[in-house]
Amino acid sequence: MTGYFSDIAPLRFDPESDGLAFRHYDADRIVMGKPLKDHLRFAVAYWHSFVWDGSDPFGGGTFDRPWFPADSMELAKQRADNAFDMFQVLGAPYFCFHDHDVRPEGDSLTENHRRLNEIADVFEHKMEDTGVGLLWGTANLFTHRRFMSGAATNPDPDVFAWCASTVRACMDVTHRLNGENYVLWGGREGYETLLNTDLGQELDHMGRFLSMVVEYKHKIGFKGQILIEPKPQEPSKHQYDYDVATVYGFLKRFGLENEVRVNIEQGHAILAGHSFEHEIALAQTLGIFGSIDMNRNDYQSGWDTDQFPNNVPEVALAYYEILKGGGLTQGGTNFDAKLRRQSLDADDLIAGHAGAMDVCARGFEAAAKMLADDALEQPRRERYAGWTNDAAQQMLKSDLASIAERAEADDLNPQPKSGRQEKLENIVNRYV
Numbered sequence: 001m002t003g004y005f006s007d008i009a010p011l012r013f014d015p016e017s018d019g020l021a022f023r024h025y026d027a028d029r030i031v032m033g034k035p036l037k038d039h040l041r042f043a044v045a046y047w048h049s050f051v052w053d054g055s056d057p058f059g060g061g062t063f064d065r066p067w068f069p070a071d072s073m074e075l076a077k078q079r080a081d082n083a084f085d086m087f088q089v090l091g092a093p094y095f096c097f098h099d100h101d102v103r104p105e106g107d108s109l110t111e112n113h114r115r116l117n118e119i120a121d122v123f124e125h126k127m128e129d130t131g132v133g134l135l136w137g138t139a140n141l142f143t144h145r146r147f148m149s150g151a152a153t154n155p156d157p158d159v160f161a162w163c164a165s166t167v168r169a170c171m172d173v174t175h176r177l178n179g180e181n182y183v184l185w186g187g188r189e190g191y192e193t194l195l196n197t198d199l200g201q202e203l204d205h206m207g208r209f210l211s212m213v214v215e216y217k218h219k220i221g222f223k224g225q226i227l228i229e230p231k232p233q234e235p236s237k238h239q240y241d242y243d244v245a246t247v248y249g250f251l252k253r254f255g256l257e258n259e260v261r262v263n264i265e266q267g268h269a270i271l272a273g274h275s276f277e278h279e280i281a282l283a284q285t286l287g288i289f290g291s292i293d294m295n296r297n298d299y300q301s302g303w304d305t306d307q308f309p310n311n312v313p314e315v316a317l318a319y320y321e322i323l324k325g326g327g328l329t330q331g332g333t334n335f336d337a338k339l340r341r342q343s344l345d346a347d348d349l350i351a352g353h354a355g356a357m358d359v360c361a362r363g364f365e366a367a368a369k370m371l372a373d374d375a376l377e378q379p380r381r382e383r384y385a386g387w388t389n390d391a392a393q394q395m396l397k398s399d400l401a402s403i404a405e406r407a408e409a410d411d412l413n414p415q416p417k418s419g420r421q422e423k424l425e426n427i428v429n430r431y432v
């Protein structure tokens, strides 16, 4: 059987190429002591590339894939064959999936789990043969109508129980496939109207559910990170995991701040009114940075359009904050990105990912260079230099009245200094 991608040769690094190749991403190039591929840790999202059919709120599918509709196990396996072919064309080291992406929905929980495990057997072999790893697994607790009023926050306790069973099965499979992380994106954990919502009770249930996930992780000896993916809205009007700051408050409240980290998506940061680098820097500062979904939104539409990244300066600032905090470690760069619905062909899928990998490589290398040159850290240190002297440090251990007395005795009259933003922006522009 010939595969959907069999006409496309594995991509090579060729800066001069005008066909399908990497012009910037040289996987084995050593940067800051290790190969780029080990820094960037790219992952392909199963759902957007192999499940989504191009439909939008106004029209049905536009893509014609040989494994569609994948409503039988046979077609689901054909989908898996083609997915692994694509990972190899791209040289992608990782992939990510939801249960719902990889197996058709059964008519019971146990049938769902049986099918999931049957596909996991297929994955296990393919991962062994190809060396492709699982960056993260997750459960889809938002597509089926049973989740319309939430998953762990559903008013119906049977839905809570359904979710417990599904998440357990997905964690087991992620563990079996040596997944490096397990993600919980709060799909429909939020609400449409307060008129029918007990907000306090829903948050309590969500906290309890997450605590159970963490307990289960330790029980089975799963070494991956548990990650929450914040998003402010869509599908629900008010999502509980609004942004990094909100998630941190939630984790603190349930005593989970040392157990759970965040998977930050560029597009979700924008929806929350933040820049990607802000969300990353905040998570690093709070000690909860885990991984990234590297996909942008359309800046005008206000929707989560999940487009491949194509803006080097933006990507550079994101990787800059990641590198400053010590890199991706167990996390990775997941392209939670889909084609535009008019991009019908197999090579569109390859081009979308290849271009994204090139953009990330360029941004990453710029970030590494800025860091190595101390280009931004030196002026930043200078700006806070006053705090390095003893008197300033003593003040932090002192009290309001003592500080006040000293300030008044010295007749302080601080003079403003320039923040030099334009100069700093000019420095960044030399690198990107």
Ligand code: XLS
Pocket: 098, 138, 183, 185, 229, 231, 265, 293, 304, 336
């Ligand atoms: C949706 C989310 C989702 C998560 C995985 O907006 O980005 O795709 O990454 O459930």
Ligand code: NI
Pocket: 265, 267, 268, 304, 306, 336
């Ligand atoms: Ni998203």
Ligand code: NI
Pocket: 185, 229, 265, 293, 336
């Ligand atoms: Ni995502």
